[in-house]
Amino acid sequence: xxxTVTSLHETExxxxxxxxxxxxxxxxxxxxxxxxLDTPDGPISLTGSDRGVPPxxxxxxxxxxxxxxxxPVARLRGGREELRARLGDRIAVPxxxxxxxxxxxxxEYVRTQIAALAAADLAVRRGMPDSVHRLRxxxxxxxxxxxxxxxxxxxxxxxxxxxxxxxxxxGELAPARDTEVQWARSRGWAHERTDAYFxxxxxDANARVRRALDSYRYLxxxxxxxxxxxxxxxxxxxxxxxxAHRPAAKVLPRLARAVAEDVDGRIAALAAAxxxxxxxxxxxxxxxxxxxxxxxxxxxxxxDGPALRAFQDLLGEFQDAVVxxxxxxxxxxxxxxxxxxxxxxxxxxxxxxxxxxxAWCRIDFGPLWT
Numbered sequence: 001x002x003x004t005v006t007s008l009h010e011t012e013x014x015x016x017x018x019x020x021x022x023x024x025x026x027x028x029x030x031x032x033x034x035x036x037l038d039t040p041d042g043p044i045s046l047t048g049s050d051r052g053v054p055p056x057x058x059x060x061x062x063x064x065x066x067x068x069x070x071x072p073v074a075r076l077r078g079g080r081e082e083l084r085a086r087l088g089d090r091i092a093v094p095x096x097x098x099x100x101x102x103x104x105x106x107x108e109y110v111r112t113q114i115a116a117l118a119a120a121d122l123a124v125r126r127g128m129p130d131s132v133h134r135l136r137x138x139x140x141x142x143x144x145x146x147x148x149x150x151x152x153x154x155x156x157x158x159x160x161x162x163x164x165x166x167x168x169x170x171g172e173l174a175p176a177r178d179t180e181v182q183w184a185r186s187r188g189w190a191h192e193r194t195d196a197y198f199x200x201x202x203x204d205a206n207a208r209v210r211r212a213l214d215s216y217r218y219l220x221x222x223x224x225x226x227x228x229x230x231x232x233x234x235x236x237x238x239x240x241x242x243x244a245h246r247p248a249a250k251v252l253p254r255l256a257r258a259v260a261e262d263v264d265g266r267i268a269a270l271a272a273a274x275x276x277x278x279x280x281x282x283x284x285x286x287x288x289x290x291x292x293x294x295x296x297x298x299x300x301x302x303x304d305g306p307a308l309r310a311f312q313d314l315l316g317e318f319q320d321a322v323v324x325x326x327x328x329x330x331x332x333x334x335x336x337x338x339x340x341x342x343x344x345x346x347x348x349x350x351x352x353x354x355x356x357x358x359a360w361c362r363i364d365f366g367p368l369w370t
Contacts, residue, residue, distance in 0.1 A: 063121035103244035144292035172212035252297035318352035
């Protein structure tokens, strides 16, 4: 369907039939031959035909529209506020107040991360700095909460499947983020010598990200997460698991403690691990699960934040050093001259691994550990 030709003072607004853009704080319109997408990160403008939404803009908002058609929904002289006033009865979102139950606290966090996925998707498609990292973190947070708080949400098998889908998404995004980090890290010891190498890796990794975000599997995941949130929010209370009914302060610390005990056991076994690099990698993954479980239950779980961050910083530095050594071996084979840097990165990884047990012991978990 063709858009109505607008006057110099009128804007033709487009959205899906269910107003998915407006429901998430975005507006898309055309005025005098110029399209404008207003987003939380700022407006995006381009000149185009009034015969339909430009494909460039349609792709940007795919995480919101889910490939539903963008059609004219209003023609006004005003902007976003006037549009919301005109269509307010159609974009009202059901109130889901947090009642302090374990289910409501966790679900509020889940809802926030589902929204964060879509916002980060738009940022990635725009090429915004740190956007791939934001998308990965939102996926990790959902995975961690589904794993740690399954007794509260119910449907352990289903949540495990969601975790697998989110892990696959993270795997597609990982090379882009890792390359970004390693390229910046290499500047300290190689300056421009590694630019050509990392530029090629970045191009390949970014193409992989685009394929992942344009895939039907990814669209299915986003739709399934929306359905999951609605089902959990509207499920009759008498059908909730027993743990879901109880106050969050009584349930979430106990479940988070189980995640902390997993990290604790891995730390205790580190000294005797036959493959220390692999063991530290597994500790890092477990520590991320703990971090996000604690974050989701922050309203009822008090933990020594700075000490926990220092512990995770050690794990991050270890991982960066290990990944850097992999790149350095390739560069050494090609060009030579990286022996000293390889030795320095090996020393960094060794130091971080040695410091982990003491850093873990310095964390005050408060009532979580009593």
